[in-house]
Amino acid sequence: xxxxxxxxxxxxxxxxxxxxxxxxxxxxxxxxxxxxxxxxxxxxxxxxxxxxxxxxxxxxxxxxxxxxxxxxxxxxxxxxxxxxxxxxxxxxxxxxxxxxxxxxxxxxxxxxxxxxxxxxxxxxxxxxxxxxxxxxxxxxxxxxxxxxxxxxxxxxxxxxxxxxxxxxxxxxxxxxxxxxxxxxxxxxxxxxxxxxxxxxxxxxxxxxxxxxxxxxxxxxxxxxxxxxxxxxxxxxxxxxxxxxxxxxxxxxxxxxxxxxxxxxxxxxxxxxxxxxxxxxxxxxxxxxxxxxxxxxxxxxxxxxxxxxxxxxxxxxxxxxxxxxxxxxxxxxxxxxxxxxxxxxxxxxxxxxxxxxxxxxxxxxxxxxxxxxxxxxxxxxxxxxxxxxxxxxxxxxxxxxx
Amino acid sequence: xxxxxxxxxxxxxxxxxxxxxxxxxxxxxxxxxxxxxxxxxxxxxxxxxxxxxxxxxxxxxxxxxxxxxxxxxxxxxxxxxxxxxxxxxxxxxxxxxxxxxxxxxxxxxxxxxxxxxxxxxxxxxxxxxxxxxxxxxxxxxxxxxxxxxxxxxxxxxxxxxxxxxxxxxxxxxxxxxxxxxxxxxxxxxxxxxxxxxxxxxxxxxxxxxxxxxxxxxxxxxxxxxxxxxxxxxxxxxxxxxxxxxxxxxxxxxxxxxxxxxxxxxxxxxxxxxxxxxxxxxxxxx
Numbered sequence: 001x002x003x004x005x006x007x008x009x010x011x012x013x014x015x016x017x018x019x020x021x022x023x024x025x026x027x028x029x030x031x032x033x034x035x036x037x038x039x040x041x042x043x044x045x046x047x048x049x050x051x052x053x054x055x056x057x058x059x060x061x062x063x064x065x066x067x068x069x070x071x072x073x074x075x076x077x078x079x080x081x082x083x084x085x086x087x088x089x090x091x092x093x094x095x096x097x098x099x100x101x102x103x104x105x106x107x108x109x110x111x112x113x114x115x116x117x118x119x120x121x122x123x124x125x126x127x128x129x130x131x132x133x134x135x136x137x138x139x140x141x142x143x144x145x146x147x148x149x150x151x152x153x154x155x156x157x158x159x160x161x162x163x164x165x166x167x168x169x170x171x172x173x174x175x176x177x178x179x180x181x182x183x184x185x186x187x188x189x190x191x192x193x194x195x196x197x198x199x200x201x202x203x204x205x206x207x208x209x210x211x212x213x214x215x216x217x218x219x220x221x222x223x224x225x226x227x228x229x230x231x232x233x234x235x236x237x238x239x240x241x242x243x244x245x246x247x248x249x250x251x252x253x254x255x256x257x258x259x260x261x262x263x264x265x266x267x268x269x270x271x272x273x274x275x276x277x278x279x280x281x282x283x284x285x286x287x288x289x290x291x292x293x294x295x296x297x298x299x300x301x302x303x304x305x306x307x308x309x310x311x312x313x314x315x316x317x318x319x320x321x322x323x324x325x326x327x328x329x330x331x332x333x334x335x336x337x338x339x340x341x342x343x344x345x346x347x348x349x350x351x352x353x354x355x356x357x358x359x360x361x362x363x364x365x366x367x368x369x370x371x372x373x374x375x376x377x378x379x380x381x382x383x384x385x386x387x388x389x390x391x392x393x394x395x396x397x398x399x400x401x
Numbered sequence: 402x403x404x405x406x407x408x409x410x411x412x413x414x415x416x417x418x419x420x421x422x423x424x425x426x427x428x429x430x431x432x433x434x435x436x437x438x439x440x441x442x443x444x445x446x447x448x449x450x451x452x453x454x455x456x457x458x459x460x461x462x463x464x465x466x467x468x469x470x471x472x473x474x475x476x477x478x479x480x481x482x483x484x485x486x487x488x489x490x491x492x493x494x495x496x497x498x499x500x501x502x503x504x505x506x507x508x509x510x511x512x513x514x515x516x517x518x519x520x521x522x523x524x525x526x527x528x529x530x531x532x533x534x535x536x537x538x539x540x541x542x543x544x545x546x547x548x549x550x551x552x553x554x555x556x557x558x559x560x561x562x563x564x565x566x567x568x569x570x571x572x573x574x575x576x577x578x579x580x581x582x583x584x585x586x587x588x589x590x591x592x593x594x595x596x597x598x599x600x601x602x603x604x605x606x607x608x609x610x611x612x613x614x615x616x617x618x619x620x621x622x623x624x625x626x627x628x629x630x631x632x633x634x635x636x637x638x639x640x641x642x643x644x645x646x647x648x649x650x651x652x653x654x655x656x657x658x659x660x661x662x663x664x665x666x667x668x669x670x671x672x673x674x675x676x677x678x679x680x681x682x683x684x685x686x
Contacts, residue, residue, distance in 0.1 A: 148468055
């Protein structure tokens, strides 16, 4: 069966390393220029180079987004930036601008050019266009259904990358300027205010259609495609992409690891049972705090895919600690605190190679003062706890509620 | 010499203009291929205008995105018409470019992707591939002036209209009415949206292919037009206006009388072009 790439987002170096350690084949990141997500903590060229070295040592890849719809002022420094990315040995840029595509082809031909979902590619004829421009991969619009993906894939024009998890724009990406008009923040240059998730009154001939407290919503639930991974692998998609450069390291670790296990299990066994999907759904719920649905994968969206209820769901498990070290002879783990936990709490450890394993907190010792504690209440505090099974640096600890 | 291209409100208005030879160049929507607020013309209506046009130029608006299953209908449309009769085909889906270039119609193509053409270099690159391009009106007037000054050829710009600020494949009105169990029509109906803490209203309309939201009022460039370099054509769109008001808009531009425009009881503004957008990336040093 064909190998498929699992592509994860990363807002900073730490998250990128975690995503790769937890099973991503490649990560996509934003640099300081030309990338959306203005508020994400982005990478400077030195960070990008460091990440490329880290990834390449593990035979993994790094893609850099240069996918704003640039204004003239944004174009200053383009060549130097592209040369910098080439020097850092990034594997691809993900881009929207025709100028950036052509300059990159000229200046850094060794770096692949992938077309961003900002271009909302929805048919194979458009793939022809990008193939002729020398682009190796197209990220399909999130509005393309599974059936349409299959039709497009049959032409085998370029590599195809599709979103499988995370936030969904309510509009075609790159075609929405709602945020620009409502807040003067440029949605296509990293300033999206998510105005599609706000509350609106719907009026007919100038009069409110419903009571003042009833709102019209047009936001979308997040995408979760675990049930469709086998089909996507079978139809020849090259890369499965997780959205969310603003998400936490814990979220990334959980989601990436879950899809890694799912993909590997399918590639190994050739099929997945209902109970497998149930397991993956439960795993995902340990970090996912937004409502999810299947987007356009099954065709036109229904009421189920829309976000009418603005309540938020909380994850079923809370991330409480990151493993810095473990001594197997003493069963002592050095943990960096991420959230409140206390003696008697039941916690679950998981990691890139560690299956979910639970134990009870029987001791907490401050690693700096050696003081015995009842509770761990300070973020980033380093603590010793006893763990009766082998864990390793990079594993994570979450609270079983 | 800048030329105007007018997008009539209806087939009836287009017919009148053809008969009266009122304008030199019109842009019309066909089927559900455009993002026009109004219904697209049928093949019969399109053929009628082509047969009656005389020296008038007729261009077509095919501004939406096309999914795999739409391509057959698009191909069939091109087979049923004489593309030579059309002056330009305005499009935003590069699949259309691919289909028509393969048939040798590069000289008919005008790339108009609303939000994409926001800098001189991209405008130039796309213009090199097409007969012409339309610069986005989602940039400030100062940016537009700079952009045009940096070109070495003439391009098209938007002069008047109501920008589409949101374009979705989702049938947002239908889904909402289902969710709320409301029996409401969506076809050919205009609703407006008002954010819960604001007063401005934004027209929202559902089409066969999804949902469009338009800006609250009408943007216009008038006095500025003479100061802009490298402009070959100025597009005057009808937006949600009725025929009577749009007739005045057209007269205003044809006779260069700004007051005709300003006397209309409509919300006129420079729209998003009045100020520079914020919160984009800071550059790496």
